Amino acid sequence: MATDGEHVVRSYEQELKRLDTLLAEMGGVVENQVALxxxxxxxRDGEAATRAVELDPRADALEREVEHFVIRLLALRQPVADDLRRVVAALKIAGDFERIGDYAANVAKRSIVLDQFNLPLSLSALANMARLVQQNLKLVIDAVQQRDPDMAMQVWRSDQLIDDLYNTIFRELITYMMEDARNITPCTHLLFIAKNMERIGDHATNVAETVYYTAVGRPIEQARPKGDTSAYAVVRPEA
Amino acid sequence: MATDGEHVVRSYEQELKRLDTLLAEMGGVVENQVALxxxxxxxRDGEAATRAVELDPRADALEREVEHFVIRLLALRQPVADDLRRVVAALKIAGDFERIGDYAANVAKRSIVLDQFNLPLSLSALANMARLVQQNLKLVIDAVQQRDPDMAMQVWRSDQLIDDLYNTIFRELITYMMEDARNITPCTHLLFIAKNMERIGDHATNVAETVYYTAVGRPIEQARPKGDTSAYAVVRPEA
Structure with missing residues (x-):
């Protein structure tokens, strides 16, 4: 009987680990999508764009796998307390990862359109933003695996920088559009690309909040900084 | 003992009903936000905009309440089979409702900026789109309460119309921007407003998929129509 009991306990632990493995795999896929x-x-790498889009069904399939696995685990193991919170957290994290993959695929699609235009502008602010988003995503994927609330807080805090860059890019792009009507279509796509990157940062922050809550047992106490102020932005053409 | 048993059963049913009540309340709040x-x-009703934004913390609080209630229910009742699927579905639906509230608040914020501009364009396509989105949202909230897969399918199918309207509006707005640089800022906000409305429609469709899956026990078999093709849109100024 003792052996049986141990066997059950070990196998339950293995199932919880399997959930971590699924999240690690899913995190790897969407991290790859964002990098591509x-x-x-x-x-201006069209092949990278295609690969980012082609990875999307894999991220979707992994989200479904996490869901099925969680429902099976809840039904058969009926976890309580910390384990239960960890299992429910996995569902939420998989949902955020899926959205990140979706936004990355949308960025990739728009990059294909951008290839048809001469871009008269520097993409350095956008490149900085993309770099910060990728750093935060990498860090939060590690935080998930290590259930580390400090790493989660670090992600949570640095999202503000991404939002500030987004607000700067928003105004820059509108100014470029005002300078020359030929910039309007490519800059519109760049607006949505920057917005998608900002949303990827937001979902990384959601994951950070989930990791923190699961590890510490209470939500992050500070109010989330309201980063994207572009909803109120007014830019007018020079008279 | 029999009385005790019955008491437990009745109280468990009441808890499941309480989950429905929470979702109904949350659906009501975000439906109201979208209408406002x-x-x-x-x-151009600034007071409606303010009320839409002010309702957002209520939607967020209801999502947290659903989450806490679900975790408590899983821990204490350990539901299985249909009940378990229903409880996990409630989590997902609350997540989609929360996003809908967020998008509505963002639309409301942008409407405040729009008030500072003379809009040279008809908003009739956007009005049509907003009407369809509200219809779908109302229908899917009812589908949740009635666990009705036919109503869910109806929502799922009509999302295509919303996406078609969005693609039309996207091209129209870019054309207006090309006509006059003074249109660029308001039309950019209108682009994001239309995109947010399209996303609200997407989340209503997500809820429809969850309702269908929970009621029927398998996902909707058709592939989801790829509605928003604007990522590939190219509009050029007239020579």
Whole structure:
């Protein structure tokens, strides 16, 4: 009986580990999608764009796998307390990862359109933003695996920088559009690309909040900084 | 003992009903937010905009309440089979409702900026889109309460119309921007407003998929139509 009991306990632990493995795999896929999407924009690399889009069904399938696994685990193991919070957290994290993959695919699609235009502008602010987003995503994927609230807080705090860059890019792009009507279509796509990158940062922050809550047992106490102020932005053509 | 048993059963049923009540309340809040946001745009009603934004913390609090209630229910009742699927579905639906509230608040914020501009264009396509989105949202909230897969399918199918309207509006707005640089800032906000409305439609469709899956026990078999093709849109100024 003792052996049986141990066997059950070990196998339950293995199932919880399997959930971590699935999240690590899913995190790897969407991290790859974001890297490819950024490369597609910055290096005008159409092949990278295609690969970012082609990875999307894999991220979707992994989200479904996490969901099925969680429902099975809840039904068969009926976890309580910390384990239960960890299992429910996995569902939320998989949802955020799926959205990140979706946004990366959308960025990649728009990069294909951008290739048809001469871009008269520097993409350095966008490149900085993409770099910060990728750093935060990498860090939060590690925080998930290590259940580390300090790493989660670090992600949570640095999202503000991404939002500030987004607000700067928003105004820059509108100014370029005002200078020359031929910039309007490519800059509109760049607006949505920057917005998608900002959203990827937001979802990394959501994951950070989930990791923190699961590890510490209470939500992050500070109010989330309201980063994207572009909803209120007014830019007017020079008279 | 029999009385005790019955008491437990009844109280468990009441808890599941309480989950429905929470979702109904949350659906009501975000439906109200979307209606106020649409009114803010169409009637240039700043007070409606403020109310849409002010409702957002209520939607967020209800999502947290659903989450806490679900975790408590999983821990204490350890539901299985249909009940378990229903409880996990409630989590996902609350997540989609929360996003809908967020998008509505963002639309409302942008409407406040729009008030500073003379809009040289008809908002009739956007009004149509907002009407369809509200219809779908109302229908899917009912589908959740009635666990009705036919209503869910109806929502799922009509999302295509919303996406078609969005693609039309996207091209129209870019054309207006090319005509006059003074249109660029307001049209950029209108682009994001239309995109947010399209996303609200997407989240209503997500909820429809969850309702269908929970009721029927398998996902909707058709592939989801790829509605928003604007990522590939190219509009050029007339020579």
């Amino acid at each position: 999407a950024a490369e597609a924009i910055m290096s | 946001a649409a009114e803010a745009i169409m009637s």
